[in-house]
Amino acid sequence: MSEHVKIVMADQVDIAQLCARMKVMAFDLDGTLARSKKPMHEPMAQALSALTRLLPVAIISGGTIDLVRSQVTDMLTADANRANMHLMPTSGTRYYNWNSADGMWQEIYEHNLSETDRATVIASLEKHARELGIWESKTWGPRIEDRGSQITFSALGQQAPVEAKEQWDPDNVKKNKLAEAVQRDVPHLEVRSGGSTSVDISNKGVDKAYAVKELASMLGVEVSQIAFVGDRMDPDGNDYPAARAGTFAIRVTGPQDTLVLCERIIEWYGAHMQ
Template structure:
């Protein structure tokens, strides 16, 4: 069981942490929204104390608008690790710009297979009906993402859509049966992701550990979807020390606690 952040011994967490990794949506910021000023301040200050990663299912463009664009001048960009699309891409600050260090893009054939399977099974399950805000199926290069209510759906609608996760699971299982060579996972509140097998948030924390010369257990991973069906769970299953939050307000409190101890 991943502990809620207030249940953890933050003194022990600060002693063990060599890197702190955060999920983005509903952890650092509300879905598709920029970090609030107080969160941007604490996050920026944290990069002066320890290496910090953002590992999210979203695109790099969202990392820019939700995180990078609101950082304070205090942020140490050289200690930031950006891993969008569930860790299938990795960016570092080099020579005054964000450089793509690695990527695991899907082939054109695999993208087409993923889109066709998602569309077919989503229609069969009735998931293409009803209100929609923006694209339902998005090509993120290294990941194809189906969002039942569209990419721009309001958070309240997302939370209410599939409270027990059964609709996402049914879609993911059906698509996985079509694409056994790829990895299909239920993602956020309304999404299902298709990506290269073996490349997810577990891969992300292993890659971070290897590149930093630390153990996976030296990484503290903070996220809101830490149950076995959640998209943050693979990081914990890989050996990172997980801390669960229920939203950005919790993450703000956790960051303040870590800043007082690091």
């Protein structure tokens, strides 16, 4: 029997119902707050900054902490409440919060892969990518990145243009075949499709579902009181585990959808929380 996971499109969200229910707002990054590897645009940065003054805000991304900083936190306005932010990069395998005394992001936990597992995964990714004909000759940056707690394969390289990424595997067939092949080599690990050209590998059970459950525990709320916004909510997408975990899952088609959603939420707070 298939599981029932409720996901609402951003333009169909009942804002009053959402705001009455949620106590935390969590976001995917690439394709949700910003385009792949690019900083947030100024209107998004302003809206996200405003949200941090209203409720806790989490960023749960497949990217590294350095990317979360360059794409999100470095773009926030001066009056953003960073102490109200929770950064969970590499698909929630690491967690950072703001140390007001030092004015720095501090790491609270990490779940690193063993050296043996990392070496096995890297070899498996190259082997199967070559066999499947997706070890591309033209790339922008490294294809495989060892992030400690996560190994990420990016078919076109980490710095590939957004347009090239979006055209490479629109139906996810290539990524899914690679993920399935690697999963057979490392059944004790979690192998999943990531962004538009990527496959992510981490310790089993440490994904965006784990991240939202940890977030709920740390903030003393129910998972159902977390609104999670992401662009990859299909069952093969890396945002789906957060939806499956029981968040108020909201699907966007891109950063513009997210911006409109955030502006509607900010407007509701302005009218009802005086």
